Amino acid sequence: MKNIAILTGGDSAERVISLRSGQVVYDHLPRDRYRPFLIDVQGAHWREMSSGSAIDKNDFSLPAKEGRLHFDAVFGAIHGSPLEDGKMQGYFDMLGLPYTCCDGFTSALTMNKHATKQLAKAVEMPLAPSVLVRHGDLVDTDALVRQLGLPMFVKPNTHGSSFGVTKVKTPEALEPALEAVWPYDREALVEAFLPGREFSNGVFRTGGQVIALPVTEIIPETEFFDFAAKYEGKSQEITPANLPLSLAEQCQEWSRRLYEALGCSGIVRCDYILVGETFHLLEVNTIPGLSPASIVPQQVQAYGWTLEYFFSLLIEEAIHHRQTASRI
Template sequence: MKRNIAIVWGGYSSEIVVSAKSMAGVYSFLDKGKYEIYKVKIVKEGWTVEIDGETYPVDKNDFTFLCPQQKEKVRFDFAFIIIHGSPGEDGHLQSYFDMLDIPYSTCGMMASALTMNKFVCNNFLKNFGITVANSLYLNKDSKYGINDIANKLGLPMFVKPNTGGSSFATTKVKSIDQIQKAIDDAFGETPDVIIESFIEGREVTCGCYKIKGKEVVFPLTEVVTSNDFFDYNAKYEGQVEEITPARIAKDMTDEIQRLTRKVYDLVGAKGIIRVDFIICGDIPYLLEVNTVPGMTQTSFIPQQVAAAGLNITEVLTEIIENEFNGN
């Protein structure tokens, strides 16, 4: 009998448009001969399952649904979470599924909450020898001076939503008169903001997953864009060159793969994660940890899986089945 797999997509942030693309990617990758696959959309207006163009409400009490063609509720055996941002990347859904004893594809609640908060995560990892950019944290109650920020971090600098993603409301600030607007834009996306010093270098990203008795670290991808930085248009509108494997020396590749494995263990990760770095001189600076990486046909992880000579369908099957094999 096939397991029922829910691809959980949507979310409460601007990243819903990216989640929709990742959902389509995951749906195309999953083994339909092995699993019954359902698309479950979670938005603030409600939770629904789409079948043949019709939508049916999800019962949040037990994460089941009923459609007229079926006599019994459909119960999900596994949730493949592909919500970028809240509530799928910040620990909320993970806690919900933990309480219902439904296994899922991503990191657990604590790791998800930690990695979603860029400032907290980077400073946590800094304690273990991971090199990160200098940064400042602001919330709605923070008192700050524009000149003080510029003096501490220098120009240019990056202003980002602290718990956002996909480069929404992220600004590369080049002059002091741009700082306030960048902060206001970031606050429009999330209730807190991270401001980071600019690191000049080559951007790379590395995926990794671990299951019982097996560890896989993928080849690196190098990110080259003519845009000011790897912004939304570069990520999703094709204004970028993504080179897998990255054109960097073997010793630097080995070091970044080692750091990726270390980060995986330090944050207590599960499933596939992706860790982004920028190489300045001979030092790799960690940018951020992604516990729900993009999964479109052309996203980094599918690229890296292919470059490693692996099959994405088999990789995702391994991750799902690992949850049922006493991991």
């Protein structure tokens, strides 16, 4: 029986989603193989949720009747900081503790949308034109409009769940859109609008093979795939997507290529816009939502697997990866 620490909560605006994801993982880990513990991470306070006991950060253990309870692996379910952005992974690496998500470098890289796009160019991934704006920069609105056109999107560069995202339709709306970013980030990505259909694809590694799950089409009831569309039922999500086989395979092949190029581990979700017959990358999510309203659980079920089986694969792959790395 393996003790599994499920990291949830976190410090960003995505905390509420992380708590939902963590609970789904807790509910679906097979009890004949694992003893799950929900660990709420809030700043320097890391506590096991059922007992309220504090984690001993010297060795990431819990007090128990029999002495100290040590964990065999960590299941990452924190969206945003301090896990999806790579802050905690170095700590677990020093302890030699397996975790189900990407390492610190890849997590930090993919949390940064602008940096991810620079690397995606190296594998010739089609992308929407964009400009990075930092807080305090003097912004030439007319020049941005000439370069990117209207409408355009303004979004936090290192934040998820569509917090702070605005679809800008007029030059006058650009400055307020940038102001909406600053509570979440010190950098804004200003991105050209691509007219097309939105798709999402989960991808992970198991047994040495990179597997792309069935593709999902996202049809938001709102103007774009915002927080309400993602988590409050304001979208239609079709899995598997109504696509010709050739286009579905193109999307899955891009997901596998990006997974390898970025050095990913665990389950990752790639989001795209399909323009004509060409997929354009929007972003890469290295700890995608696992809540009941999230896309990856839908794709896992469409693949014919239960969440119990899927989560077990992620844990065993993380343990195997750690064991292999320790022998090098």
